[in-house]
Amino acid sequence: MKVVKFGGSSLADGPQFQKVIDIIKADPARQVVITSAPGKRQDTDIKVTDLLIKYAKLTIAQQDYSEVVAQISARYQAIGTFFKVPAEEMTPIKEAIVHLPNHDYPDNDYLMAAFKAHGERLNARLMATVLNNLGIKARFVDPKECGLIVSDEPNNATVLPETYTNLAQFDYGDERLIFPGFFGFTKNGQIATFSRGGSDITGAIIARGLHADLYENFTDVNAIYAANPKIIAHPQAITKMTYREMRELSYAGFSVFHDEAIIPAIEGQIPINVKNTNQPDLPGTLIVPEQHFEPTQIITGVASSNRFAALYLHRYLLNKEVGFTLKLLKVLYKYNVSYEHMPSGIDDLTVIFDKTQLDTDTIHAMCHDIQEVLHPDTLQWINDYAILMVVGEGMRNQIGVTEHIFESLVDHNIGVHMINQGASRISIMLGTRQADADEAVKCIYNAFFVKKAVASD
Incomplete structure (x- = not known):
């Protein structure tokens, strides 16, 4: 079984959704899918997460937020329209957006976390809806349902050990499981988000907890490169590297992963394959344990x-x-x-x-x-x-x-x-x-x- 995570640019609109669905369909082993919030459709666009942050700030300031609510709803509706999702199946997503200010939050930090998390949460729900409408059996899995428990740090949470016990007991069949990335629930039932690379962290947690054979991380680059392409024109692609090489390079600026994001996969010894949503047949970069790894050159x-x-x-x-x-x-x-x-x-x-x-x-x-x-x-x-x-x-x-x-x-x-x-x-x-x-x-x-x-x- 493979856990497959898709970044925001991979899920930005209907055509990108279709690419993701084609990737899921291409391999029956891709049973578990982790979604990000819809990203930018072009350079001048605004990510849904940034719109949700604006929504939260307006709510805290008790200012009019009707315009930003309309913008957020329109992003999800555009994807639903692309796949001809019935209006009644889009209603719960729209209502969830509208009712965010009406929930009780311990403080403004938890309010901010809950608003931000809904970018991923609603995109996962929409992905499950679209797949089912296409005849692909799918199930939306909320972090609360699977027992993804995190610390009481609303916008910088860390996963708690009992999460892995809960995931080991999580029951599922042959359906595609669609998990939202970026957040979990505290023991008190509040939403708390991870820091940078949040959906990557969720993917690594789920891969470890469900004992996946491979964690595929789809993004918008063909591979991880030996140097930043903004500094070196056409740098050499890395075909295979170790976990600790990835950690060291991420620490100093490799932007594919935040340096803490892959730790759960490392702890579970789950290989990671970084691939491109737009060119999924390319091999990408495989990140593996150090044991039995044979380097082919001096520096990676x-x-x-x-x-x-x-x-x-x-x-x-x-x-x-x-x-x-x-x-x-x-x-x-x-x-x-x-x-x-x-x-x-x-x-x-x-x-x-x-x-x-x-x-x-x-x-x-x-x-x-x-x-x-x-x-x-x-x-x-x-x-x-x-x-x-x-x-x-x-x-x-x-x-x-x-x-x-x-x-x-x-x-x-x-x-x-x-x-x-x-x-x-x-x-x-x-x-x-x-x-x-x-x-x-x-x-x-x-x-x-x-x-x-x-x-x-």
Whole structure:
């Protein structure tokens, strides 16, 4: 049995729905389908999720929301009209949209979560309706019905362990099961959404819980590439990679998956196949466990991200002071700030942060407290910071990889502020100026892919 997830662009309108239905029909093993909310039909379009967020904000502000309700309803009606769904079967979807403000919510955060979740919820219901009208036996499965239980964080929920016990007991036959992505229910019965990559997370959870043979993730790209196509023209497609390679590359900017989205599939050892809805016969990229994986080249990919900042601390004999790092971590804890990395020397230490969790006031207050508590000789906040990840299972037993990376950067006068290699030896992390990040990706990609290809010719 396969679990198949489709992204928002794959379900944006009637013609895209038809492509998805053709994909489902093409393989009887594709029994479980995870839907996203309708995405953009063209670049200037608005995603249904964004319309629902606007709807929620207008509701909270007690302002007129009739126009946005009409826009949301029209998106689903257009798909229903494309498939000639009877009006009475579209009515429950329209009523669900209209009645969203009438439910009781613990607070505005839960209201926002419930509104957002209905993009996926109603699209799954519509997909089941369309399939049944086409003579394909299908069943809409709400997360509450299957026992998808999540934590009490309305817009940043995590799946709870009892979900997998519930899914193991979930009863179904030979019908297609249509699950909405992006959300689950708290123990108190409230809707709570996952963070970024929410539908991907749902797909991974369901694949693990139902012990799928394969998790197919359909999107709008042919494969995962060795570098960002916006930086490298026509980069090499990755045919097969490991879970941990995907995690490392996602962390530094690979946009196909958020780096946390595939963890449930990893925990269940479910292979993942990333494919293109618009060209479903292409092989895509297969993501597999590390066991028995044989790399075919030294590095699998290189990625960069500018979402980082760094705090540099210098103090003589820093390495001799017991509890220095503990004092620093207590300050971070006070401001509810997590750090990403902490490379250090004998007299200095750099703390790397994800800037998306910080604002200017927090940075100033946090730096003030660190100065007061730790008394460093130098304290410098560095906003101009990018991280590159060079990743490959083939790096583990290869001598000279780091030298090859640095040669390519030196040739183009690119400085490196930080280097870090994990114990797995499958990735090397580099810190650079933001302005150098894209050029650094080009240099490293060319060194390992273009020059290698020329040499082999």
